Amino acid sequence: MRETDLLIIGSGPAAVSAAQGYRDNDGRGRVLLVTADAHAPYMRPPLSKDLLQGESGPGEIDLQPQEWFDDHDVEVLTDTEVTALDPDGHRVTTADGSDIGYRHLVLATGASPSPLPVPGGDTVLTLRSLADALALRDAADGAASAVVIGAGFIGCEAAASLAARGVSTTVVAPEPAPQSTRLGSDAGSHFAALLEQAGVRYSAGAQVESVSEGSVRLDSGVTIDVDLVVAAVGITPNSGLAADAGITLDDGRIVVDSSMRTSAPDVFAAGDVATAFNDTAGRHIPTEHWQDADDQGAVAGTAAAGVRAQWDSVPGFWTTIGDRTVKYAAWGDGYDRTHHSDHGTDGPGESFTIWYLDSDGVTVGALTLDRDEDYEAATSLIEEGKPAPI
Numbered sequence: 001m002r003e004t005d006l007l008i009i010g011s012g013p014a015a016v017s018a019a020q021g022y023r024d025n026d027g028r029g030r031v032l033l034v035t036a037d038a039h040a041p042y043m044r045p046p047l048s049k050d051l052l053q054g055e056s057g058p059g060e061i062d063l064q065p066q067e068w069f070d071d072h073d074v075e076v077l078t079d080t081e082v083t084a085l086d087p088d089g090h091r092v093t094t095a096d097g098s099d100i101g102y103r104h105l106v107l108a109t110g111a112s113p114s115p116l117p118v119p120g121g122d123t124v125l126t127l128r129s130l131a132d133a134l135a136l137r138d139a140a141d142g143a144a145s146a147v148v149i150g151a152g153f154i155g156c157e158a159a160a161s162l163a164a165r166g167v168s169t170t171v172v173a174p175e176p177a178p179q180s181t182r183l184g185s186d187a188g189s190h191f192a193a194l195l196e197q198a199g200v201r202y203s204a205g206a207q208v209e210s211v212s213e214g215s216v217r218l219d220s221g222v223t224i225d226v227d228l229v230v231a232a233v234g235i236t237p238n239s240g241l242a243a244d245a246g247i248t249l250d251d252g253r254i255v256v257d258s259s260m261r262t263s264a265p266d267v268f269a270a271g272d273v274a275t276a277f278n279d280t281a282g283r284h285i286p287t288e289h290w291q292d293a294d295d296q297g298a299v300a301g302t303a304a305a306g307v308r309a310q311w312d313s314v315p316g317f318w319t320t321i322g323d324r325t326v327k328y329a330a331w332g333d334g335y336d337r338t339h340h341s342d343h344g345t346d347g348p349g350e351s352f353t354i355w356y357l358d359s360d361g362v363t364v365g366a367l368t369l370d371r372d373e374d375y376e377a378a379t380s381l382i383e384e385g386k387p388a389p390i
């Protein structure tokens with residue numbers, strides 16, 4: 001059996017940062033990163049943006065250059081799915097039946113696109129991996145029209161990129177405006193305007209009833225004839241390995257403390273697959289963002305090296321729709337009211353800040369477009385539990 005000191009399952013930001021955190025803190029011995037992905041670690045954010053628009057190629061989105069892996073003495077095994085975890089035996093089994101032993105393990109298995117639960121839903125394209133993005137890009141080459149099902153960030157970004165390629169694109173979603181259920185109606189108006197600026201149509205209040213080759217049928221009875229259908233209806237954490245091993249989950253995510261320790265000895269989890277205790281918030285916060293996966297991975301690797309580390313930063317992300325970047329910092333687990341400020345000059349799709357407040361008026365989030373001073377202030381206000389400057 002192959003033995004490792006630190007075994008990391010995954011190849012996203014949580015995985016690579018875990019390796020870095022371990023080495024940066026004098027973690028010694030053999031570090032092995034095992035991933036089901038066919039490609040060496042790469043960045044996902046460009047998949048729905050530059051790469052889909054054809055502005056960057058697969059070779060330009062490496063998460064780290066090969067020299068980084070050599071310098072840090074981190075081995076990467078691609079195309080290798082881990083199928084079982086035995087926490088008592090400190091080992092995992094891969095799809096070809098090989099066992100790999102570990103002293104410490106980091107589960108950084110991320111998430112997969114949730115299936116579209118309608119007849120024909122299994123025939124549509126989804127977007128999570130580089131292979132998905134290349135398949136979508138190829139399909140877009142021969143397409144005149146596309147429907148993107150779902151108005152989350154990945155759906156909006158992909159739709160804007162398809163439109164930028166000259167594909168006539170419609171986003172179909174149940175919300176009256178994109179993201180309005182989660183982020184409120186003011187945010188929804190801005191996202192609707194950003195989609196419009198990017199040349200995308202938004203079909204509101206629409207539930208997809210079925211998909212068949214060349215068409216999408218809505219519950220209103222309307223059928224849209226289309227060349228390309230993409231579903232972006234949310235993600236499902238890849239927590240099956242942990243669940244089968246008896247590790248504690250909550251709502252499908254692996255529960256970890258602020259040092260990323262799971263309920264099993266010497267097993268850590270980080271990134272989209274985890275719900276981590278945030279020391280500043282004082283509660284578990286599930287996140288689905290690049291920077292948070294990166295931060296949590298670093299904490300897991302540091303803790304695996306035996307050095308105290310905890311996750312205490314405010315979560316957040318940036319999303320780029322067309323050529324406009326919206327920045328968000330928030331605990332992300334709810335708010336009581338919002339305060340919308342467009343500074344009196346601009347309309348939907350132009351610069352704005354939306355402050356998210358709890359019932360005591362404490363800032364719990366901020367969404368901004370071209371208001372970097374508000375975005376920067378927001379992180380400290382959220383961290384310190386202070387009111388918004390409104």
Ligand SMILES: Cc1cc2nc3c(=O)[nH]c(=O)nc-3n(C[C@H](O)[C@H](O)[C@H](O)COP(=O)(O)OP(=O)(O)OC[C@H]3O[C@@H](n4cnc5c(N)ncnc54)[C@H](O)[C@@H]3O)c2cc1C
Nearest residue numbers: 010012013014036044045082110271272288289290293317
């Ligand atoms: C198209 C797209 C655009 C995005 N844009 C943004 C953005 O602009 N800003 C932002 O903040 N976030 C963005 N995100 C989200 C961000 O990419 C994720 O939050 C982040 O990648 C999560 O990192 P992770 O390390 O937890 O997992 P992932 O990056 O999902 O990596 C998990 C890895 O684990 C592997 N794996 C899973 N199960 C197994 C197994 N059993 N055996 C072996 N390997 C396994 C998978 O193959 C995968 O490579 C985007 C995501 C996508 C898909």
